[in-house]
Amino acid sequence: MAKIIIDGGRRLEGTVRIGGAKNAVLPILAASLLASRGVSVIEEVPSLLDVQHMAQTIAALGAKVDWIDHAIRVDATQLRSVEPPYDLVRRMRASFVVAGPLLSRFGEAIIALPGGCNIGPRPVDLHIKGFEAMGASVTMENGCVHLRAPRGGLRGARIYLDIASVGATQNIMMAACLANGQTIIENAAKEPENVDLANYLNAMGARVRGAGTDTIRIDGVKELTGAVHSVIPDRIEAGTFLIAGAVMGNGVYVENALSQHLAALIAKLTEAGAQLEDDVRGIKVWPIEGSRLRAIDVKTHYYPAYPTDLQAQMVAALTTAQGTSMMTETVFENRFMHVAELQRMGAEIHIEGRTAVIEGIEALTGAEVTATDLRAGAALVIAGLMANGTTTVSGVHHIDRGYEDLVGKFQSLGASIRRVEE
C-alpha cells in the first residue's frame, strides 16, 4: 500500500501545470459510446485511476480504446454489450453515466446501482426519473437497473430536476441526443464540465443548446460520429494548488487554471487575505501578508458557488487561520471525514450539523493520517505541507483517482514530500 510522507514547513515556489478535468473526461469518454461512425480523439486526458476505469468500462462494452500519451482514441462503432462489468461499475460511481449513451443508441442498458460512498449516500433517482420521462421502462434485476427504451426509441421530454444534479444532467443530456424530438432539462447543473460535455456532443453532431444555464434544450438527431475534443483544465486540481499556495506559498503560478471557473474560490481566498492575480495562461497566488490567513465563512453549493470538491482542502487551510471559520457543506450529507484526521494533527474543529466550526490555531503538527476519499486525501497533503514535523498519509489510492502525480507536482514547487510503496 502506498503512503505519502511529508516534512512540513517548506515554502512552495514556482510553476505547476494543471491537467484536463477528471469530471469532464469521465462523461466525455462515456459519450464516445454514442458514435456509430468515425473515431473520437480526446486530448488533455489526465492519467488517473478513474480515467483508467472509465476507459476499461467502455472497452469492456466493445469500444477500441488507445492511449497516446495524454490523448485517448476511441472507436465505438462496433459495441458488443450494453452491460458494463459490475467489478468496474462498483469501483467508480461515475460509471453510471454510460447508461444514457447505451440506452439512447441501443435502446437498452443494464447497470449495477452505484450505491453510496465515503462522502454519503448518492442515489441516482433523478437519472432514472429522466429516462422514464423519455419513455424508458426501468426494472431492478439482480441488483442491476435494467433500462429499456420504447419501441421506436426514446422520446424527447420536458424534465425538471429536483436537484441540479451534475450526473443526472449528463446522463439525460446524452440520452436525449439520439431521442425523437426535443428534450428540455430544467434546473440543469451548470458546471463547466457539463458545458465541456455539451461541446463534445455538438462536435459529434448533436444539437445541445443552453449548457451552462438552468435550461438545456436537446434536439434529437439520427446519428452521432466520432470527434476531436480537448478537455477543459481541472478546476479542482487548480483550486487545490491555489489553496496550498495561499497558505504555504512564496509565489505559486498555477498554469492552465481558468479564473472564470474559479470565481468563488478566488473570492474566498481573497477575503481570507490571499492575493491572487490571473492572466491568460493561469493564476498566480502571492504569499500572504503576516503569513496567516484570516478566518472566513464558506458554504458549498452548486456551480457557480463554492464547490464541494474544494471543501476539504479549504478546511485544512483554515485550521491555522486567525479566528474562527465556518464551513457549511450543503451538497453531500457526510463529507467531513477529513475532520477527524485533521484533529489528529492538532486542528480544533467541531461539527455542528452540516457545519464545521474551525478554531484557528498557530500551527498543525505532523501525524499519521488516512485519506478516506479523494479530496480528503488532498486536504491531508495540504495539512502535511503546513504542519511542523512529519506527516504520513495512507489511503493514497483515493488520491490517485483524481490527481496526476500530486507528489511530483508539489516536489517541483519545493515541498519535501515523497511517495513510498509498501
Ligand SMILES: CC(=O)N[C@H]1[C@@H](OP(=O)(O)OP(=O)(O)OC[C@H]2O[C@@H](n3ccc(=O)[nH]c3=O)[C@H](O)[C@@H]2O)O[C@H](CO)[C@@H](O)[C@@H]1O
Ligand atoms: C464524476 C463527477 O463529476 N463527480 C462530481 C459530481 O458528482 P455527482 O454527479 O454524483 O453529483 P450530483 O450533482 O449528482 O449530486 C449532488 C447531490 O444530489 C443528490 N442526488 C444526485 C442524483 C440523484 O439522482 N439524486 C440525488 O439525490 C446527491 O446525493 C448529492 O447530494 O458532482 C458533484 C457535485 O458537484 C461533485 O462533488 C463530484 O465530484
Ligand SMILES: C=C(OP(=O)(O)O)C(=O)O
Ligand atoms: C466526489 C468526487 O468524485 P466522484 O463523484 O467520482 O466520487 C470528486 O471528484 O471529488
